[in-house]
Amino acid sequence: xxxxxxxxxxxxxxxxxxxxxxxxxxxxxxxxxxxxxxxxxxxxxxxxxxxxxxxxxxxxxxxxxxxxxxxxxxxxxxxxxxxxxxxxxxxxxxxxxxxxxxxxxxxx
Numbered sequence: 306x307x308x309x310x311x312x313x314x315x316x317x318x319x320x321x322x323x324x325x326x327x328x329x330x331x332x333x334x335x336x337x338x339x340x341x342x343x344x345x346x347x348x349x350x351x352x353x354x355x356x357x358x359x360x361x362x363x364x365x366x367x368x369x370x371x372x373x374x375x376x377x378x379x380x381x382x383x384x385x386x387x388x389x390x391x392x393x394x395x396x397x398x399x400x401x402x403x404x405x406x407x408x409x410x411x412x413x
Contacts, residue, residue, distance in 0.1 A: 310367070314352070317371040320404060322396045323378040329371065342377050350374040365409060372401070 310331065318329045327348045334353050343349035352370040355362035363369070379397050382390045404410075 314367055314371070317367055318374075321371065321375040321378075321400050323375050323393050323400075324371075327374065327378060329374050342374070348378075350377065368404070368409060375400070 314329065314331060318324050318327070327350060329350045329352065332351045332353055341351050341353070343351075350373075352367065352374075355366055375397055379390065379393050382393055384390070
């Protein structure tokens, strides 16, 4: 993975407050493009590099996959704590709106 893509991924992950404490990383695996989550007890999320055989990488590929991680982070929350889950959902929506407002560019 290029240094520029690595920096973009870090900025995107930092943009989503629900991903605080999560490990989101790129993996160079031609059989694992897209995203995979470590499971119910895990705060790890892997994003596979784009498979060039499927054509050029979409402009918002990393953003798309990081959004999957953010949604999983909210859904993964303990259902016995509805107030905290609503607060996390609100943070996620605010962060998505902020990303849209900046035209898809994450905070620096």
